[in-house]
Amino acid sequence: MLDHLFTTIAGRVSGFMGKPLAFSVAAGTILFWLATGPIFHYSDTWQLVVNTATTIVTFLMVFLIQNSQNRDAAAMQAKLDEVIRSIAEARNEFVGIEHRTDREIEMIRLKLEQECAEGNPVHGALASVDRLGRRY
Numbered sequence: 177m178l179d180h181l182f183t184t185i186a187g188r189v190s191g192f193m194g195k196p197l198a199f200s201v202a203a204g205t206i207l208f209w210l211a212t213g214p215i216f217h218y219s220d221t222w223q224l225v226v227n228t229a230t231t232i233v234t235f236l237m238v239f240l241i242q243n244s245q246n247r248d249a250a251a252m253q254a255k256l257d258e259v260i261r262s263i264a265e266a267r268n269e270f271v272g273i274e275h276r277t278d279r280e281i282e283m284i285r286l287k288l289e290q291e292c293a294e295g296n297p298v299h300g301a302l303a304s305v306d307r308l309g310r311r312y
Contacts, residue, residue, distance in 0.1 A: 182243070186244065187244070189240055190240050190243075206226070257272070
């Protein structure tokens with residue numbers, strides 16, 4: 177229940193925060209704060225208000241952004257796993273490699289690049305990057 181509630185709130189907040197209206201509200205708040213500087217004689221309390229508010233908002237947004245990225249990455253992995261599973265020629269051992277260490281994933285990537293280069297040097301990883309570069 178708490179997971180569902182957090183996911184719903186995080187989705188709505190992150191959806192709103194990515195819109196121009198959210199930026200406009202944030203910019204307006206800062207402009208309002210700047211305009212009140214002379215009224216409060218640019219006091220330490222006046223500065224503390226914006227510092228505290230921005231710190232709190234930033235702290236909370238880190239968790240929302242991380243949650244959003246985690247959900248997106250998990251959904252993408254599930255979709256890729258389904259594509260791998262559904263193609264007869266695909267190697268099913270690639271399903272779930274996201275759970276391996278960085279070093280293991282790097283070794284898999286290097287072996288795949290070598291395999292591509294050995295099978296047809298014209299289609300190796302560097303050759304395809306060179307072709308892409310020439311295209312533009």
